[in-house]
Amino acid sequence: MPVIFSDFDGTISMVDVTDVILERFADPSWRQVENEWTRGEIGSAECLLRQISLAKASPNELDALIDTVSLDPDFPGFYRFTKKHNLPLYIVSDGFDYAICRALKRAGVDGELRNGKHLFSSALHLAGGELRASFPHSKNSCPHGCATCKPAIIRRVRGERRPVVFVGDGLSDRFAVEEADMVFAKHELLDYCRDKKLAFTAFETFGDVQAALAKLLCEEAGEHELALGVATQEGF
Template sequence: MIKKKGGITTHEMEPVIFCDFDGTITQLDVTDQILSQLAHPSWREIEQQWMQGLIGSRECLERQIALVNAPTEDLHAAIDAVAVDTDFTAFCKFARKKRWPIYVLSDGFDYVIRRMLKSAGVEKQFRSGSTLFASALQVDGRRLTLSFPHSPEPCAHGCATCKAALINRLHDGRRPVVFVGDGMSDRFAVDVADVIFAKRQLLAHCRANGIACHPFETFKDVQNGLESLLVPLPARRLRQAAVALS
């Protein structure tokens, strides 16, 4: 339903979905897997500095990726060993049918994400710079370098990819803004979302800060949650009445 209000077009109950990648669309954090298998072990000290809020994710990832020294075959093997949530493909189909846009926002690496989305058969739905926003990884022999084409100006949080800024830029008046995530790289995004699905560290962060959220494990839970939250009111009443009668 589109409503014109004061010359501005707003959408009512036309959700837009923003998803983190590492640990959310994938079952394991693929960035951590790459670093633990291919980087000098001091990457973990840098990770601790980020976890403690001493540095932003941009500085964190730039310093960590400089510690990787490995052949491309090993990089591919590390990526291919991580599985995508088996319910994500069905979730994409579900959202496409409803015409609800999905964006992937990630501090992680576009090279890695595109390879994994291809293995899940949904790569056509996600294009860098239009529906996929992540750090750009250049693979140059044994060395990797990073750049940040989608957040060229560093944000106040020091993000590699500023999810909060991208949500504000991309939601286009659609509501509710749905965010699905799992980690500390999502903590600024939840501040600008209306409906939050969270697991692991993000769930703990939401609970510790009194931020309302729905716990989830797989995208089937997200799909079921959205279906029951966003069903039109008359249909919801009918369903409730049917439940009361049964």
């Protein structure tokens, strides 16, 4: 039985929610900071810290904007699928807990996710119209300067010898895929995996991920029956 880790922005949500927030509320210089990160000059923690400090919004404005974000229409069904099959699902994200929980809740998925349990992400603080970021899951030992160090979380959470499935879409996932036994990739992550010759399965929606995992579970069940059959025969 695999453990599933998924990115949020652009993977579960159709757009990058942090980009949407910055686009609407931040000084346009946030894009220059983004370019520094894309070029690999700074880690995502420094990137987000500087970017979000360029933004100003009231709580109502922020909520209204987050409520325009739609999720992959297949994600709620995928979430039920993981529950039904007891597949542990963790969201690992450089994005902000507040936005992630609000968007999930609106889509009828568990919006009560506590940061640090099944959600590992950056934290957003609002005070007097100022936005601030903090990073409860960054690691001093992280060599990448991650806001949320996805590979470190995967190593800690995966448990003994459980295969890891990772689902993602972007540059923030490039360190996480190294820890995964099975990668579902789209967009920039797909190009990255292709360039680095890492094995991956291309996906468009969580319906594709669900179909592939359902097939895997069927095969596992088949092998299990086969193994039991052999054991019984040996017993005789």
